[in-house]
Amino acid sequence: MSTPSAQRGLDDEAAATRVLDAADRLFYERGVQAVGMDDLRAESGVSLKRLYRLFAGKESIVEHVLERRHETWEAWIAEATAAGSPRSRLLAIYDMLARWFTQDDFRGCFFINSFGELGAMSPRVAEIVRAHKVGFQTTVADLVTAAGAPSSLAPQLAILAEGAQTTAAIAGDPEPAKQARAAAEVLIDHALRPA
Structure with missing residues (x-):
């Protein structure tokens, strides 16, 4: 009891x-x-x-929501990239984005949105958002390393994913995930091409 x-x-x-x-x-x-x-x-x-x-106040609630969203994002990425060849694991990120973009409540990246609203006023929110984005970049870098591609590929793939999120939110269209995936395929195949 x-x-x-x-x-x-x-x-x-x-x-x-x-x-x-x-x-x-x-x-x-x-x-x-x-x-x-x-x-x-x-x-x-x-x-x-x-x-x-x-x-303590609204900012504390925002921080907690961001931390929970980070955990959700990490789980999505881990699930999407859990199996397959190194190339397919990289491309799976864009497939996961495509599924997310088609959800009825999709409004873009909560981290980007929060940073746009609060980043200049709240150093803690800016810190959480930056740490989240660095975490994603690190995950992509680890997948790029596993694929045997040059490290310069990682930021290119991360930028494609970030741009797709913003573009899909603004356009209200999930198509940017497919476009980003197609661009990622070109970059990955070029990076993995024998010298």
């Missing part, structure tokens, strides 16, 4: 999860600055008093 303090801890954890789920949805749909604490209270069903007890 759990103690009252353990039950309160579970209750707080569940409440925090509800707040973060609501924040993730609302921030991604409307933008961070367009969503106030009252919106988060209404969407999550967690009182403002408790919300402020769980999180």
